[in-house]
Structures are given as structure tokens and as C-alpha cells.
Amino acid sequence: MFLVESYGLAVAFCVVTMLCWGSWANAQKLVDSKWRYELFYWDYVFGVVAAAAIFGLTMGSNGEYGRSFCADLAQADCKSMCWAFAGGVVFNIANILLVAAIAIAGMSVAFPVGIGLALVLGVLLNYVANPAGSGNSTLLFVGVGLVTLAIITSALSYRKRDAALETDGGEKKPIGKGLTLAVVCGVLMSLFYYFVANSLAQAQLANGDLVAPTLANLAQEGAVLQSGKMGPYAANMCFALGILACNCVYMPRLMKKPFVGEPVEKGAYWKGSFRNHFWGWIGGGIWAVGMTFNVVASGVASAAIAYGLGQGATLVSAIWGVFIWREFKGASKDVVRMLAAMFVFFVVGLGLIIGAKLETPAAEPADEAAAVATLEGEAEGTETAVDALVGEETATEAAPEVPATVEEPATEAAPEAAPAA
Numbered sequence: 001m002f003l004v005e006s007y008g009l010a011v012a013f014c015v016v017t018m019l020c021w022g023s024w025a026n027a028q029k030l031v032d033s034k035w036r037y038e039l040f041y042w043d044y045v046f047g048v049v050a051a052a053a054i055f056g057l058t059m060g061s062n063g064e065y066g067r068s069f070c071a072d073l074a075q076a077d078c079k080s081m082c083w084a085f086a087g088g089v090v091f092n093i094a095n096i097l098l099v100a101a102i103a104i105a106g107m108s109v110a111f112p113v114g115i116g117l118a119l120v121l122g123v124l125l126n127y128v129a130n131p132a133g134s135g136n137s138t139l140l141f142v143g144v145g146l147v148t149l150a151i152i153t154s155a156l157s158y159r160k161r162d163a164a165l166e167t168d169g170g171e172k173k174p175i176g177k178g179l180t181l182a183v184v185c186g187v188l189m190s191l192f193y194y195f196v197a198n199s200l201a202q203a204q205l206a207n208g209d210l211v212a213p214t215l216a217n218l219a220q221e222g223a224v225l226q227s228g229k230m231g232p233y234a235a236n237m238c239f240a241l242g243i244l245a246c247n248c249v250y251m252p253r254l255m256k257k258p259f260v261g262e263p264v265e266k267g268a269y270w271k272g273s274f275r276n277h278f279w280g281w282i283g284g285g286i287w288a289v290g291m292t293f294n295v296v297a298s299g300v301a302s303a304a305i306a307y308g309l310g311q312g313a314t315l316v317s318a319i320w321g322v323f324i325w326r327e328f329k330g331a332s333k334d335v336v337r338m339l340a341a342m343f344v345f346f347v348v349g350l351g352l353i354i355g356a357k358l359e360t361p362a363a364e365p366a367d368e369a370a371a372v373a374t375l376e377g378e379a380e381g382t383e384t385a386v387d388a389l390v391g392e393e394t395a396t397e398a399a400p401e402v403p404a405t406v407e408e409p410a411t412e413a414a415p416e417a418a419p420a421a
Contacts (some may be wrong), residue, residue, distance in 0.1 A: 001066040001231050002059040002179075004300050005215045011354060013297035020290030022111070022316025025102055027283030029325060031276045037103045038255050039269050041096060043280020045247045050281070051288030052240035058291075062231025065218035066225050072234035080199040080228060084235045087195030088242020093250065094118070097181045097242075098261045103157065105178030111317035112154035112342065112350035113179060117186025118403050119311035120144050120151070123353070125194050126304035133212075134304040135357035143352030144308070147322060150345035154318065155179065157338040162304035181259065196239055196295065198301040201229035213299045232295040240288065309351045315346040 004010045028040055060069035067075070094114075101110035125142050127134045134140060158179075177180040202210040206222025214230070217223055225231060230238070289311065298306035321327045322339060331339075 001061070001063045001068065001072070001233060002296070003063065003213060003215050003218070003366020004297050007090075007357060008301055010297040010299075010301040010306070011309065013293040014301060014306055014312075017290040017294040017297070017306075017310035018312040019316055020286050020293075020313075021310055022116075022313030023320065024286040025099075025111070025317060026282045026320060026324075027279040027286070028099065028102065032273070035272060035276045036258075036261070036264055036268070037099050037271060038251060038258060038264050040276070040280045040283070041099055041251065042247070042269055042285070043098075043246055043277050044284040045092070047217065047281040047286075048288045048291075049240045049244050049284075051285040052237045052292065055288070055292045056233040056237050057222075059296075060231065064212070069231075069233050069237075070236065072225075072231045075227060076199075076230045076234060076238075077228040079233075080201075080230055081226035081238050083195050084230065085198035085242035085245070086239035087192040087199075088239040088244075089246040089261060090188055091192035092243040093319060094185045094192065096250065096254065097188070098186035101178050101181040101185060104181065104260055110178065110182050110185075111321070112314050114153055114185040115189065115311050115314045115317070116151035116154070117183060118189030119308055120148050121187065121190030122193055122311065123304050123308040125190060126197065126302075126307055129197070130302060130304065133302040136301065136355070139352045139356035140304070140308075140356060143349040143356065146345045146349030146352065147314075150314075150342045150349065153338050153342040157328075157331075157335050157342065160335050160338070164332060164335075165361070169382045177259070178191040193303060193307045194234055197298065199230055199235045199238070200295070200298070201226035201231055202299075207238060207306065232292070232299070236288075236292050236295055239291070254263060273308060273359055305353060305357045309350065312350045312353075313345065313347070315350065318342065318346075 004013060024044075027044075028037060031040055039183075057070035060072070098110060098114050101114055103111075126138070127140065130210065131137065178273065201213060201219040202225075203213045203223055204210055204226045205217070205220060210226060211217045213225060260263065290313075293308045294306050301309070318339075328335060328339065
């Protein structure tokens with residue numbers, strides 16, 4: 001299977017995740033205005049499952065180390081598969097709430113509140129699960145704090161815009177319902193990655209130690225991928241199947257009692273145009289690209305940082321909502337300033353989250369190399385001293401044997417001297 005080796009490449013993968021997770025909802029904007037989001041979401045789920053299978057059969061089945069996609073699924077134990085599957089169920093419920101919040105409040109609000117809250121809680125949860133591998137905790141938490149400020153600023157800017165619309169007699173969106181759905185979405189969304197991370201295998205060395213599943217670690221003699229648990233591609237497939245199963249149970253009920261509007265007509269899905277279905281598949285595929293890249297990167301970057309960077313999608317979605325879809329068109333200067341502050345908080349916060357992992361590993365290899373060099377030097381010095389002692393001891397033991405084999409009448413006292421020595 002394809003694995004990430006360097007932290008730089010892992011960060012690049014997380015940036016791809018950020019772009020994908022922050023952009024997939026644009027597909028919902030490109031369908032017909034009368035195409036309900038409940039119907040769009042069916043195609044979205046199909047796109048996620050299809051993309052997960054494609055990645056598994058390609059990137060997950062190529063490479064010198066690890067297990068191939070099918071072999072990885074075959075050896076996985078029930079517990080690991082259930083962890084990833086449960087992650088898909090939790091994510092699907094949260095994501096349905098997010099799509100509903102987008103339909104009610106817009107991208108520039110639903111994403112910063114819902115996904116931003118998920119970022120904060122998710123980073124904290126994954127950090128608690130693995131504090132040693134999460135880097136500098138101070139930078140990490142300060143970055144998360146700035147993201148929290150960005151979330152609050154976004155919510156306040158929406159409230160201010162909504163109040164202005166109401167004063168001017170314009171259309172007022174149901175802020176209470178939209179923000180409530182986004183908050184519940186954020187709480188649930190923060191949990192799914194923790195479930196998936198529990199299903200991921202690490203590299204098991206010949207001495208039994210478990211380390212990150214990198215190429216360097218798996219290339220060591222006797223190293224194998226931890227049995228029972230799964231590699232990123234197999235875990236991603238189980239996760240996608242959890243999304244599909246949950247959708248088959250939950251979405252029909254939601255179609256009968258939707259958050260917004262009238263119940264969806266039975267058979268309405270089959271009446272949609274190819275264009276409507278196509279954009280749903282594309283939306284799901286884009287999100288799945290981000291998920292796959294993020295899970296692959298987490299082996300090097302840690303779950304806390306990979307998830308935190310991926311959920312920087314909030315910034316990307318806010319850019320789409322503000323600058324492309326013009327959801328704040330005609331807003332006052334105060335609202336514009338608040339949006340500008342939100343972007344600054346997000347950018348600086350995400351930069352600190354990246355720096356949290358950059359700082360710690362940067363010092364460790366140097367220290368480790370120095371320690372190894374010192375130990376090697378001490379070992380060489382010890383070996384030299386031992387060799388010298390052994391040589392002297394050998395010479396001392398050999399000295400008495402020379403007089404015993406060479407007969408020299410002039411040195412009769414030598415045998416007496418030897419015992420004395």
C-alpha cells in the first residue's frame with residue numbers, strides 16, 4: 001500500500017483534505033434549486049463509497065510494504081472493523097445535520113460553526129488519546145484557541161447580518177434552527193475520527209514494539225503491519241460502508257419528517273436529472289479524496305494534527321461562501337471587519353497547529369543522532385580498551401610458554417622467576 005514517509009508530505013496531504021472538505025458542498029449549490037438536499041445526499045453517499053473502493057483497489061493495493069487492500073480487509077478483526085464502521089455512522093448523522101444547516105443558514109455560517117466546533121473538540125479528543133505523538137501542546141492549544149475565536153466571530157457576524165436584514169425588511173433566515181443544527185453537527189463530527197483512528201494498524205517491529213506505519217519503519221527487518229487492525233485504505237472502506245448503512249436507515253425517516261420544508265415525495269430520487277445525480281456523486285467523491293488523504297497522513301502527522309488541519313476546511317468553505325456565493329453581499333462595514341478577523345484567526349490558528357508538530361520532531365532526530373553517535377563512540381572506545389586488555393592478558397599468558405619451549409642454559413633462573421611473577 002502507498003504510505004506517507006515525511007512530515008512535509010503528510011502536511012501536503014492534509015492541505016488537500018482541507019481543500020476537499022471545504023469545497024465538496026459547492027456541488028450542492030450546482031444542482032437544481034428544487035432538488036432537495038435529502039435527495040442530493042443519497043448521491044453524495046454513493047460517491048463516498050465508490051471513491052473509497054477505488055482508492056483501496058489502486059493506492060491501497062500498490063507498494064512494497066504493508067498489506068494489499070483485500071488482504072488487509074480479510075485479516076481485520078471484528079473489533080477494528082466495528083470501530084471504523086461506527087465512525088461512519090456517527091459521521092453520517094453529523095454530516096446530514098451539516099447539509100441541513102447549509103440549506104438553512106448558508107456555507108459561510110454552517111461550516112465555521114459546525115466544522116470549527118468539530119475541529120476544537122476533535123483535536124482535544126485525539127490529543128488526549130495520543131499526547132506523546134501530537135507535538136508541542138502549547139502551540140497546538142493556542143492554535144485551537146484562535147480557531148475558537150474564529151468560530152465565535154463567524155457566528156456573531158451572521159447574527160449581525162441577520163439583524164440588519166430584519167431591519168431592512170429583507171428575508172430573514174431561521175438563525176436559531178440553523179445554528180442549533182450546526183452546533184449538534186460539530187459535537188458529533190468531533191467523534192468520528194477518533195473511532196476511525198482506533199481501527200488503524202501500526203508497524204510492529206521484530207522486538208514487538210509498535211511504531212508509526214511509515215516506510216522506514218516497515219522496511220526494517222522483521223517489521224510487519226499490526227495484525228487484526230487495518231491499514232488506512234481498508235479502514236476507509238469500512239468507514240464508508242458505515243455511512244451507507246446509516247443513510248439507508250436514517251435518511252428515509254428524515255425524508256418523511258425533514259428539518260425544512262414538506263416531506264419528500266416517494267420515488268422523487270428516480271425523477272432527478274443526470275445533472276442533479278452527477279453533482280451529488282462528485283460531491284461525495286471530493287469529500288472521500290480528502291478523507292483518504294487525511295487517514296494516510298495521520299500515520300506520520302498524528303491523528304490530532306491530521307484531523308485539525310483537515311478541518312481547516314472551515315476557512316476554505318468560508319472563502320467560497322463569502323467571495324464566490326456572495327452570502328454576505330451588501331453587509332455593513334462592521335460585518336466585513338468581523339469576517340476579516342475570522343479569516344486572520346483561522347490562518348494563524350492553523351499555522352500554529354502545523355508548527356506544533358514541526359517543532360518537536362525537528363529537535364528529536366538531532367538529539368537522537370547525537371545520542372547514537374555518543375553511544376557508538378563510547379562503544380568503540382570500550383571495545384578498544386577491552387581489546388588492549390585482552391591483548392596484554394594474552395601476552396602475559398604466552399610469556400611463560402616461550403622459556404618452556406626454548407632451551408637456554410644461561411637462563412636457569414627464569415623458571416623460578418616465572419612462578420614468582
